[in-house]
Each structure stands twice: as structure tokens, then as C-alpha cells.
Amino acid sequence: AQSVTQPDIHITVSEGASLELRCNYSYGATPYLFWYVQSPGQGLQLLLKYFSGDTLVQGIKGFEAEFKRSQSSFNLRKPSVHWSDAAEYFCAVGSRSGGYNKLIFGAGTRLAVHP
């Protein structure tokens, strides 16, 4: 069965520090992978996606993620965190069936940013 694991429930970093959020997935075929962010009081916003091709994908807000098939991982990175990045981050895999895409989410990683 398809699944997504985000091992870190909560992470705290200092503003300006680098960030890496981990995501591991289980999926039988080539996955469609997504990172979403939920800021306080907001809905889920798509940060970036991977479907095929270049394994390093760029997203909005300075985020990037790297797809590593051998490790079944799709970790999210940012070189320098801003206080406004404090939010909850969700990794998801698309369970494609019959031409559509049902998302399977990880449990989320809550990011706190120290000034």
C-alpha cells in the first residue's frame, strides 16, 4: 500500500539557517510527489511537485526538493529560512488510478523559526 512518512513531527531552526525536511514514500510505480505548506489560518499551498525528469525541482518561496528513487525520498530544502516560513509542511504522493490523482499525505512537520 502507498504511504508517506515524515519522520520529524516538529523542527525548530534559527532564522537564516538552512532547512531540510524529510519525506519517505512507498509507492509501486514512479510516483508523483508534492510538498504543501499550511501557514496559520491558511489553506494548503502547493510548494512544488515532481512528476518526471530533473530530480531536483524548484518551488515557490525559495524551496527546492530532490527526488531520490534509490532512497524513496523527496526531501524539502531551503538554504536560508525566514521567520515567515514558520508553518506546517506536508509531503504527499499521488496515487494515480483511472486517470486521476488521489493524494496520500504524511503526518506533517511543524516548523518553528527562532529570531
Place this chain on the structure above:
Amino acid sequence: EAGVTQFPSHSVIEKGQTVTLRCDPISGHDNLYWYRRVMGKEIKFLLHFVKESKQDESGMPNNRFLAERTGGTYSTLKVQPAELEDSGVYFCASSQPYHYEQYFGPGTRLTVT
């Protein structure tokens, strides 16, 4: 272009009552999805519409939940009667035909007391 909207943003009801949540997808998005996050757990798929037809309702918890999508536009999710374990945040998402990116609404926080 307006995003996915959901109404209400928050609903507090008593056990046994009925609640109806509404979702308006992005115009032109044939695919509409409902998801739910219960108390800090994973966001879980409930069901998927293509236009007015239910494509997949495998995630619906039980027959107390009824989803409709009138004329392929907005969708409603009714919970009747509500139970305590139904509390959580209900998200709606939409996507264009043959596109896999889903765009989410702000969610409706449902509290059943």
C-alpha cells in the same frame, strides 16, 4: 482568478445534529476532492468527483456522510448525524482535467461537542 473557497470556516455543533459543508472549486476544474484531517493525524482522502459524478468514494468513513456536486459546480458534504469523532478539518481541493496538481481551499474546522 478566485481560489477554492469553503464555507463555513468553522462550525460547532452538538452530537446528533446535522452539518453541511460547502466547497466552490476553481472555475473550470472538473475534478473536486474532499479530504479530512482529524486531530493532528494525516490528511486523508474522502472522495473525488469528476464533474457531477462520484469517481471514488472509498475514503468516506460511513453512511453518515453524504457528498453531492450539483451540476458539476459546487459540492456539499453533509454529516448526519454528527458524532464526536467527526471533529476535524475538512479540506476541499480541485484540479483541471488531466492535471495532477490539486489546489486546496482553506478548510472547514468542524467541532462536534
